[in-house]
Amino acid sequence: MPNERLRNGMLKKGLTPATLADKLGVDPKTVERWVTQSRNPYPRYRHSIAELLDESESYLWPDALPTQRAVQVSQSEVVHIYPRRGAVPTDLWQQLLEKATRQIGVLVYGGLFLPEFNHRWVPTLREKALAGAQVELLFGDPDGKHIAERGDDEGIGHAMSSKILNALAFYKDLRDLANVGIYYHDTILYNSIYRFDDEMLVNTHLYGTPAAYAPVLHLRRIGGGELFDNYVASFKQVLGKKRAVWPEH
Known part of the structure; x- marks a missing residue:
């Protein structure tokens, strides 16, 4: 057939x-x-x-692939597991970004730590977009119900929405680039996803715990594996519920 x-x-x-x-x-x-x-x-x-x-x-x-073989291949996609986001080497984020040439995707609620502590983050995103890479950035909707719930879970209330708006201020210079999409989402975020072509950092989320203190998986796509592609599929699901941060752009 x-x-x-x-x-x-x-x-x-x-x-x-x-x-x-x-x-x-x-x-x-x-x-x-x-x-x-x-x-x-x-x-x-x-x-x-x-x-x-x-x-x-x-x-x-x-x-x-036979089921058992597919499981083995998927296990090989795990490069490293960090017990918390703070344990990820600070230069790894920039290294992965600089290697990417095709697809860069970020799915977060705020992700303020990236542009705040790495002054090269946003300029490098701009360079990648101008060189032809597709950049898709998904942030939590400050007015969304799931953002309010997450703020309550972490005990910081409306500060969660403020963190998102603070993060977006760093990205405003990217909004006119053809290869850059900057969007809001209002979904329950089980993981923050940072994709760089065929590598990815996945920051798992724990109830009542800030993402900085939750584990991070470093994944690298391998042909026949399922783990990396499952997170890509999750990213796409959220992308399907997006709305533009700056509709006029």
Whole structure:
């Protein structure tokens, strides 16, 4: 039976079997078989296709890896686990940002610590956007119900909304850039996500505990793994509920 997930992913990206084959360096008939006969490509092609379609390998080819093998690969995606955000090396945030060339995504409530303590953070984001990287920044809606609840949980009340507005003041110079999207969200944030191409820092959230004192996972995407792509999918879910911070831009 046809691989409808692959077909639909190609359609969304405006790719035909011929154009995808050209990008991968394979015969167009091979791509046709992947689509119409649901044949699984070799691992190196699966990874490249997933990147091109911005989908996970496990979504496009759910039966490509045995379950146990998929679990092992996903475990290998964990580079390091930090017991709290403060334990993350201060230069790691900037290092990951400087290496990124394609996709930079930040999902937080406020994330004030990044521009406040790293004067290169926002200028580097600007440089990356001008060089062609897609930058998507999602902040908690200061007037949203979930922001109010989080403020109450942490015992800081309206200070949570103030932290968000303070953080946004650092990013105002990015609002006119074509490759930068700066948005509000009003969702329950189970994790703060900081994505840099195929690497990611995930700051887990604990009830009643500031994010600075919660664990952080450093992940690196591996073909066939599920962990990294699951967080990407979560990011996209929130992105689907966004509203622009500065609608006129």
